[in-house]
Amino acid sequence: MSHGTSIGGLAKATGTKVVTIRYYEKIGLLPEPPRTSGNYRTYDASHRERLHFIRRCRDLGFTLEQVRELLNLSKKTDRDCAAVDRLALDHLAEIERKIADLKRLEKELRRLSDCCQGGRIGDCRIIEALSAS
């Protein structure tokens, strides 16, 4: 007997903004829900689960295209799940690359900032270091 939720209710239930839900619908990640007589969207548990899945993937840093693919894969229940694992591993590799990049930046920025002794900008080592090749 679960009567439908309004878009605001779904938003609250999933920690998503209303506009974002409409956006997901527009790009085809969420199906168009039925409407009330007053043209309001009404959602049920399956919508809620799907949106929850999307948000969880997004929280883990998957792109919307990856989410789309995961959603497609999750429907093909009798297929080999290697494709799912590959997607996860690819994403993991990318995150590791990003971490490595950021650590390199961190090191260099720290070195940069350590140069600052106070004083006038004309003598600023940071500006100088940024200018250097």
Place this chain on the structure above:
Amino acid sequence: MSHGTSIGGLAKATGTKVVTIRYYEKIGLLPEPPRTSGNYRTYDASHRERLHFIRRCRDLGFTLEQVRELLNLSKKTDRDCAAVDRLALDHLAEIERKIADLKRLEKELRRLSDCCQGGRIGDCRIIEALSAS
């Protein structure tokens, strides 16, 4: 007697794409250079240095707005360089935050991926874990 470089030459010299140089000009990060009779842009050493500075900041992950600010600061040579240092430190803090975030994701994704035992998608632990709250 350094005669000017064409936009392509500047691009090559700084490892920047031609379109990106024009883009920087459009948003006011690079000054409009003089033109040849044939309406080609011509750049000199000062342009090259400024672009180099911009690219170096970008490589270090500063946003274009931060670069704009650094460029402004670097002109005010007799001001206190605390502002420069603050910008660098703010940026450093943000990078550290990002690293922490990504490490958290990495851990969770690794846990996710470790679940995969092969088999059919219907039984896939990854999909399951993504669905779980």
Place this chain on the structure above:
DNA sequence: CCTTGACCCTATAGTTACTATAGACCCCAC
């Protein structure tokens, strides 16, 4: 002299994942 190819010009639209705005409609309580 003319053509060919590499380079350059402008202006516009597309990318990612939303966010913000405007102007209108619906619904419930008082």
Place this chain on the structure above:
DNA sequence: GTGGGGTCTATAGTAACTATAGGGTCAAGG
């Protein structure tokens, strides 16, 4: 019946470019 909150559509804006279309310029080779 009126107020306020929620909802509707459509459009434009964000960061930092990238891509495309449709043309102009220039130096070299035939």
